Structures are given as structure tokens and as C-alpha cells.
Amino acid sequence: MAIFELEPMKHHVLICNGGTCMRHEGEEVTQAIRDEIRKQNAEAYIHTTRTRCNGRCHDAAVVIVYPQGDWYGQMTPDSGTQLVQKLVTGEKLEPHLFHECTGQSSSE
Template sequence: MSDQFFQHHVFFCMNQREDGRPCCGQQGAEKAQKHAKKRIKEMNMNGAGKIRVNQAGCMDRCEEGPVLVVYPEGTWYTYVDTSDIDDIIDTHLVGGKVVERLKI
């Protein structure tokens, strides 16, 4: 294993704003994050040296959201539904290619 603990670390913005501005938490972020976490686990791709899916607080890009970011690449994505999440998993996390149509 390299010096990285995870091959990929995926952070979903879960921010909830009270002031009426757009926020990821109101745009399906929790459902999307749970879907990604479950799918990665079902594919046996979770754990040390593999993929970690996390919740994050505000990542200050809610206006472009909902958003997630994949590290170590630092690739920012937006998504509409779980099929977009599946595309990010299959194309980027498994296939190693950026999903250009979802990239911010």
C-alpha cells in the first residue's frame, strides 16, 4: 500500500443552511451519500487501501450543488440522482476517468 490510507476519499457536502440560500443538504445529499456508501460496501471496495465515503460540512460550493469531491485527485462533482452517483463510482472510482458531464 502507498503512503495514502485510502485509494480514494469521497466527501459529500451535507450542509444545511437556515438563511434560504441553496445548500447541498436540501438537494438530496444524504440519500446520495448513503447510496454511494452502500454501493461501495456491496462492491467490497471499502476499507483501508480502498475507498472511503464520508459526510462533510459546508465546502462553500453549495450554489453549484449538490456537490462531492474525490481525493486525492481533488475532482469536484455535482449530481442529480443516484444514477449520477453510480456513474462517478463506475467511471471515476473504478475506471480511473473523470466524469466530465458532472465535473464542476
């Protein structure tokens, strides 16, 4: 298992590899994101993890970015590439963003 330095990491990208997301290009989205991270020379500060189902199958393929807590849906390989480009410039991929964690419950 690779060991990487946590200090420079700015983004942890969780890529759903559950069954429905995999049927909606989840593997291709995973590879596109990882390829663009390498292309942008961003391996030190953007880390990816494949996850099991995140329970948002109707939004497949799903990608979650922390520490922002941004949930992206209907991701494709092209939008995966765009997401990395946006992370590098400090922006969000608005067309695919369907939830932002604010740290407050909906009852507050």
C-alpha cells in the same frame, strides 16, 4: 469509531452535507455512494466522509474526490452510483466534474 487500514485507500470521497446540499438530495447521494462502494466490494480503497458546507451551494449537491482534487456538482443518487463505478475503473464522471485541482494557482 471504526479503524480502517489506510495503506490500500486510493480515494477519499467528501460528500457535502451542508444545508443546501441536503435540500438537493445530499443524504440520498451519500447513501447511494456508500451502497455502491459496498456493492463493488471497494470498502478497502474508497473511503467516504460527510462534510459541512463546502461553499459551492449553487453546485449542490457537491462531492469532492481526493487525492485527485476533483469537484463534482449537481450530484444525484444515480450520478453518485456512477461516480463510484468510474472510480473503480479509474475514470472521471465528466458530466458532473466542474473543477480539478492541479496544484498550481491560477496566476501561474
